[in-house]
Amino acid sequence: MMKALVIVPYEGLFEMMKEIQQQVDDIQLDIELGNLHEGVAIAKAAEHNGYHVIISRGGTASMIQEAVSLPVIDIQVTGYDVLRIITLVKGFSRKAAIVGFSNITHGAATICKLLDLDIETFTITQEIEVQEKLAHLKSLGYEVVIGDVVTVQSARQLGLTGVLITSGKEAIIDALEEARRTYRIYSQLQQDVSLFQSILDCNEQAVGVFNREEKMVYGNERFNKEFHGMNLENLPEIKRLIQETRDEIQIKTIHIHPSFWKITASSKEDAVVLFFEKSLPHQTHFQDRESIQKNAIEIHTSASYTPISGKSEAIQRVLKQIDQYSIGEEPVWIIGETGNGKELAAQSLYSKRKSMNEPFIVVQCDVLNAEQLKDLINDDFLRKFANGVIYLKNIDQLNGYLQNELNKIVQNEKYNKLQWLVSSECNMEEKVKTGTFNGELYHSLGKLTICIPPLRERREDIEDLVHVFISELHPKYGSLVVGIRQDALMELTNYDWPGNVEQLKQVIEQLFLQTKAYYIEKEDVDVVLKRFDQQDKKSDALAPIDLSGTLEEIEKQVITKVLEEEGLNQSKAAKRLGINRSTLWRKLK
Incomplete structure (x- = not known):
């Protein structure tokens, strides 16, 4: 049975509704008295109490329609209602006008024209307009105002005669019939929505619908489960994707902590539908560079890194090569000792080549195993990210089997859109000659090379790097440190830096944290370098025994x-x- 709430703006209509209530047996009618804002407050409360429709009248009905999602049936002002009131005021010798919301004035104006009656009609759109409109009419000599409840109340406050257009039984019966028809349609729509909801909830993909104002309007069961407690509409990447999705389908990979999602966006009239699919459901991705447990695969949707700094001729040559090689899409092989910025060079190449919409995929070759490589191919991972950049980090750490498997991927034409960046610690030509590295793989990926010299061979870069690291540490920690004494800088410059730029960065961070003055002193540098040397000796002592000898x-x-x-x-x-x-x-x- 339909459950309807009737919100009436005046006592007479309340009594008439109670009388009709006794004659209706197919609708559960509940009746409340409330005009305008009172009526809206009642409607909002009723929205969560199982009602199917709300029935009201005049300005109150108009305001309720704007405030609730339930269907609102307006008790229309009928020709009978207008004729009844016009008959009542026809004998007035005073100047009269009809004032009210459009659902009253439009019908009244038509009848006045048909009957050739000299009664002007004035339409208002908001309650706050009534007082000003009536005051203006009074200044023009109007004395009688015909309208709904708010108009009549305001007219009486101004000393005008207010005549309420009341609703007769005919209008109420028409409203109930309209409510029945609306309920039938609404019920069918609810069934359809329920069916579609079930279909979407069974979908393995998370589905979210956003309007053009980037506000979420719907999410299926998987969406609500995956993104519970998250406000996706505030993510800049989601906002940008919605803005960019017009006529064509957009596909982007976006990091939504802690996972990476392949999102397909489709425009539907005034909304954008987003289909979310985890890029690697069986893997965990991370951004923490100090994580103890490294994953074999990292996916970055943007490259946030420290630019390569230095004024030495050697590092300027590296920067020039990065600019030259970023123009094309050829593989680039980056050579250098551990901690010397090979990944920075790879990130720089990625940033210059790509528009930041394509992912930067780092394959940690030193931890990659055969099963993981097999999973990547079986899951068609590489085809999903066909426009991305693959960085094979520490490729010289791959065993022979993995080298051969990787070579098959590189040679496969279906992956020819991929762009390869590679890094290794040593010059690979000797390994190729001795047969410890796949020659075909090396020659395919090593057509262009960048060699980053160790820090001890470009000591003039140390001063620049020190100031760069200090400036980076300020927002991270906050400190009094603003610089370094010249003799302290000389100690750093004369050090051999076996760990290269990465070790220098660690030393500066230690100095930054322990220095309580504005400048880093030479004594501080001596203490920290000695500590690092001791740690290196201990690490060497704990290094595994080489079992390849006699x-x-x-x-x-x-x-x-x-x-x-x-x-x-x-x-x-x-x-x-x-x-x-x-x-x-x-x-x-």
Whole structure:
């Protein structure tokens, strides 16, 4: 049974509705008295109480329509209602006007014209207009005002005669019939919506609908589950995607923490439908560069990095090569020691080549295994990101099997749109000659090369790098530090930097955190460098034993490491090894 709420603006209509209520058995009619804003407040509360339609009249009905999502049936002012009131005021000798919302004045104006009655009609759109309109009419000599409740109340406050256009039973019966018809249509629509809702909720894709104002209007069950508590409409990438989606379908990969999503956007009239698909559902992606557990694959939708800095001739040559190679789409092989900025060079190439809509995919070759490489191909991952840039980081760490498998991918024509960037720690030609690296793979990816020299060979870049790192650390930590003393800078310049630029950055961060003055002093640099040297020695001592040598060579490595751990104390080392000092000395000869 239909459940309808009737909100009436005046007492007479309330009593008439109660009388009709007794005669209606196919509608549950609840009646409330409330005019304009009172009526809107009642309607808003009723919206969540299971009502199917709301029935009201005049300006109150108009305001309720703007405030609620339920169908609102207007008790129309009929010709009978207008004729009844005009008959009533026809005998007035005073000047009369009809004032009200359009759902009253339009019908009244037509009848006045048909009957050739000299009664002007004035339409208002908001309640606040009534007082000013009536005051103006009074100044023009009008004394009688015909209208709805708000008009009549305001007229009486101004000393005018207010005549209310009341609704007769005919209008109420017409409104109930309209309510029945609307309910039938509304019920069918609800069934259709429920069906479509079920279909969308069964969809494995998350589906979200946004209007042109970038506000979300719908999300299916998967969408609400995946993005619960997130306000996607505030994400700049989502806003931009909605703005860019017009006639053509857009496909973008966007990072929505903690996952990456391939989003297909389609424009539908005044809305944009977004279909979300996880780019790699079986993998976790991360941005934290200090994460202990590295993933084999990282996907970045933008390249945020520190530009390569330096004034040396060597680094200027590198920057020039990056500019030259960024024009085309040829593979580029970047060579350099650990920590020397090979990934910065790759990111710089990506940034210059791409419009930032295509992903930057980093493959960590030192942790990539055969199963992961197989998954990438089986999931058609590379085809999904056909317009992206693939950066094969530390490719020299791949074993022979993975080199051959990777070579098959590189040679496959269906991946020919991919752009390859590669990095390795050493010159690969020697490995190719000795057969420890796939020659075909090397020659396919190594047509263009960039060699980044170690920091110890371009010491004139250190001063520039130090100031760059200090400026970067300010927003991260906040500190008094504004610079470095010249003698402290000289200590840094003279250091050999086995860890290259990355080690310099770590040292500056330590100095930045421990310095309590405006300038980094030489004493501070000495302390930090000594600490790093000790850490390096400890790391060397704890490094794994190379088992590729002879038994005698392996034994010597073990003895050397135990000696280092015991501070070169031969007595302690011999005791720990279970041998005497003379045997220890003889084995070390």
